[in-house]
Amino acid sequence: MKALVCRQFGPIENLAVEEIDPPRPGPGQVLVDVKASSLNFPDALMVQGLYQVKPPLPFSPGHEIAGVIEKLGEGVLGVAVGDAVIATPGVGGLAEQCVVARERITPLPAGMDFATASAFLLTYCTTLHALEDCGRLRSGESLLVLGAAGAVGTAAIEIGKALGARVIAAASSEEKLALCRDLGADETIDYVREDLRKRALELTGGKGVDVVYDPVGGALTEAALRASAWGGRLLVIGFASGEIPAIRLNLALLKERSIVGVYWGEWTRQDPAGQKRNVERLGELYAAGKVKPVVSERIRLAEVPAALVRMQKRQVKGKIVVVPEH
């Protein structure tokens, strides 16, 4: 089978499509015939050796896929060969076939095509978990989303609106903000040309925002925290800017603000029942037309290195889906 292979940690451009033996499912695993996979920011970090998880070399990157079960490993229950599924293997998804642990598999939601499905689980589950379980976002509250035209950012706009929040989307260009408005954002801030803190305070009549969704980090984090209200919650999603901010805790004390870390992948292991509940909720929101991943590009495996480089240059909107050649 064809797979994108990382032979050593280093520049993204070193990734290459190779012909390799298909993996075999071990006990508790299934083999999935990949119909579509999607790119995530951590894929770019992982192949450079910059991610918290460093798989043994060589490996194929690829966090999430949609496809059809081709083989069952020993002791696998509750799924069958031929089932259409979504899966989050963590690695190995950028290939024609991929081995996944049974517990990382979810049935394909009714009416969802493979490309949409491959772009759904990681970003939307992260975001629902962040906004509801971690951020306690309530209807009528305001939500400031940073990096709002990115993969998790676009999901935060849609889920924020579905939960009844007033969504303020912040991003780096007018083109990105136009996408945010199309997705339902009530207000937008261009944080390259405008002062994020000042504008967020203006847009909330001086009160500040109730919840900040922050996948970007760097200097924007403190500006956003300073623009949050009494009892505000800052959700720490990630550091796409490459800079982990250091925050003075008086900013939390002065307005009883909370700084809440979000680590969806680990949470699914800590609380599988909560994850199952959230997947069901997301299936309902999808069926009701309230959420739908923004698939901005469909590419082939060989085009992945260039796409990951563009992702690191802030040139990607929503999600890129990879369709294997077979």
Ligand SMILES: NC(=O)c1ccc[n+]([C@@H]2O[C@H](COP(=O)([O-])OP(=O)(O)OC[C@H]3O[C@@H](n4cnc5c(N)ncnc54)[C@H](OP(=O)(O)O)[C@@H]3O)[C@@H](O)[C@H]2O)c1
């Ligand atoms: N905590 C969790 O459980 C969890 C789960 C999924 C993802 N994440 C993290 O969330 C972050 C975003 O992931 P994503 O898949 O949404 O990525 P993405 O689609 O590339 O979006 C990231 C956004 O960050 C902004 N950005 C600012 N500086 C950047 C830089 N130097 N390089 C790249 N982007 C920059 C860009 O928006 P502007 O150009 O508009 O600024 C970009 O749209 C990553 O750090 C990822 O690891 C965390």
